[in-house]
Amino acid sequence: MSASTKPIGSARGPAGPLESRPVEDSGRRGLTDRVYEEIKALVMDHGIEPGARVGIESLARRLEVSPTPVREALARLESDGLVTKRSQAGYRATELLSVEGLVDLFDMRRLLEPRAAALAAVHATDEQLDHLETTVEGMRSHPVTGERYLVYRRFAALDQEFHDTLAAASGRPLLAQAVQRLHTHLHMFRLNTAPGDALTTVDEHDRVLRAVLRRNPDRAAEAMEQHLSGSWERHIAVMDGNPAKK
Incomplete structure (x- = not known):
């Protein structure tokens, strides 16, 4: 099982919120904000391991949303320095600081x-x-x-x-x-x-x-x-x- 698709609670602590509730659409901006926070939590808690590929389609299935808010959230996370985007290779979680x-x-x-x-x-x-x-x-x-x-x-x-x-x-x-x-x-x-x-x-x-x-x-x-x-x-x-x- 890849780091981007493993259960949320496997890195630190108990299972996270994504396992217990879907993200519900209450407007485009609100949806993107929530998806951003959910993916950010995965990266910060190492639910997505440092250096691991971040799959848009797999995250969309996990969050029960379309790929569009996932892409928008990942663009914000890239500006935060938490993920990087490589040409033809998609997104990866950034490595931890040495x-x-x-x-x-x-x-x-x-x-x-x-x-x-x-x-x-x-x-x-x-x-x-x-x-x-x-x-x-x-x-x-x-x-x-x-x-x-x-x-x-x-x-x-x-x-x-x-x-x-x-x-x-x-x-x-x-x-x-x-x-x-x-x-x-x-x-x-x-x-x-x-x-x-x-x-x-x-x-x-x-x-x-x-x-x-x-x-x-x-x-x-x-x-x-x-x-x-x-x-x-x-x-x-x-x-x-x-x-x-x-």
């Missing part, structure tokens, strides 16, 4: 995000500051409590939103686009959710936020660098303890 890939990712983050935080301390609008505060509060209310995507996706989305909003608040569109295009949190949460460290992440975000609110660019950059260093240590510790992820 240690070397994680090093590259964090090198980029350390180049971009402390600078973005410093600029946000100078340029952020009141609306952006309010949104950053709301995001941190939301993360504190949705700590990671499990390994499956449907459990941690809200926390992961807020985590990414905090960093993207901060980058947008820098007032430098190219810098903001570079941060957003890394899709950092999708790749890291796909490696591991580090559930015990959720509140540590929130506390680190809060220190960045307080520096930005005080309009202190040096402290904002320092707090972001400390957050990235802590995140690096947490993720590399998990990878060091799991040779399969190297």
